[in-house]
Amino acid sequence: MDNTVTLAHGAGGKQTSQLIDSVFKAHFANPDFTADDAAVLQVDSGRLAFTTDGFIVSPYEFPGGNIGKLSICGTVNDLSCMGAKPLYLACSFVIEEGFPLDKLEEIAAAMEKTAKEAGVRIVAGDTKVAGKGQVDHIFITTTGIGRLMDCAHTSGKYAKPGDAVIVTGDIGRHGCAILLARNEFGIDADVTSDCAPLWGTVKKMFDTTDQIHVVRDATRGGVGTVLYEIADQSHVGIQLDAQKIPVAGEVSGVCGMLGLEPLYLACEGRLVVFVPKEQAQAVVDTLHQCPYSKNAAVIGEVTADMPGKVVMKTEIGLQTLLPQPGGELLPRIC
Incomplete structure (x- = not known):
């Protein structure tokens, strides 16, 4: 496989499968990770929290992390603020043609490590490759589902004097x-x-x-x-x-x-x-x-x-x- 992302990696054919298997599946594999059109998940009864967030940070690497770590933290933290234990994440990648594959691997590895720390599973996703100059290196969108604790009732509407x-x-x-x-x-x-x-x-x-x-x-x-x-x-x-x-x-x-x-x-x-x-x-x-x-x-x-x-x-x-x-x-x- 080439050492940069090409438009062929986003075309849905052999190269797309190779990219998913060699980078994303290699880091995100778990019992709920799917190659089908959607993951089928087991969720206990109770209240669910559901959120989504896009990440387009520039530069995509910075002291203390990269866009991959950030994408997991951002969505995990949004769920957590509602008192919800993060359960499952889906992630969507838009990658610029020519993006280095070793950097993509580092981003996926950071996502794997951070998801493990947070106790959340990445279960589904999507990958698109945009032409040179159409995207600033890489954009990631993550969507998360969490189960609220029974005692959790938080909102920006609930602040009280005192x-x-x-x-x-x-x-x-x-x-x-x-x-x-x-x-x-x-x-x-x-x-x-x-x-x-x-x-x-x-x-x-x-x-x-x-x-x-x-x-x-x-x-x-x-x-x-x-x-x-x-x-x-x-x-x-x-x-x-x-x-x-x-x-x-x-x-x-x-x-x-x-x-x-x-x-x-x-x-x-x-x-x-x-x-x-x-x-x-x-x-x-x-x-x-x-x-x-x-x-x-x-x-x-x-x-x-x-x-x-x-x-x-x-x-x-x-x-x-x-x-x-x-x-x-x-x-x-x-």
Whole structure:
């Protein structure tokens, strides 16, 4: 087989079968993986969560991961935020003609490893090859099904005055890592993406308390955008304490040089969680025991004042309205 992807690999003939067998089947094989038109799955009774997401990150490799790892984490985390154990994934690839097969193998291997960690099976998919220049290297779409825990009832509509606002780790890493990986600013900083599968983290939180009102992953637009979305959905105000928001020194340094706000940089391994104040410390203590949330912190609270707005208490004790997100800060981060 050639060492790059050709249009013949997407034509549905012999080369397509070879590509699927040598790369995708080799990494994704499991008892539910199918060569038929659809996988037939066994699902217990109860509530299901169902989601889909597209990934067109540029560059497709970055410190801390690649588009393959990202595609599994993104969909696993969307299911997890609903309190759903991820069960099955389907994945669709659109690959540019000439894409190196060894890089495709690395992407598939990252997907295999991340799916195994998350406890989810890749059971079906599709592969298309686009002509040179029609696609920027590789695009992946993943669709996931998960089974909700009986105790899980989360939504952006359920935030209540008196809730504590928790972030599960330092913010802005993924967006900063992607920005630096593009080598557009000549900044030398050691920033690694926070990209990680978070079902285990969510399960531990629900084992601690079932009084969890909101869980959201802060991807495009970062924590600030998520908070505005929740404030709007629940018709509440949110008050943040700037001094309590965890930001890694290297991320803070890059943001300072470029005039960026870490609250609006993407995360791919961080959650925003709303729980009653009396449950907050127990949840944070649990998060500190999980591998991807060791510097989780309470960063604010929900109020009945100024519904739909997010207010920041600054380092010098003043209060300021956090500007609403708008425009395009960092395209192609997920």
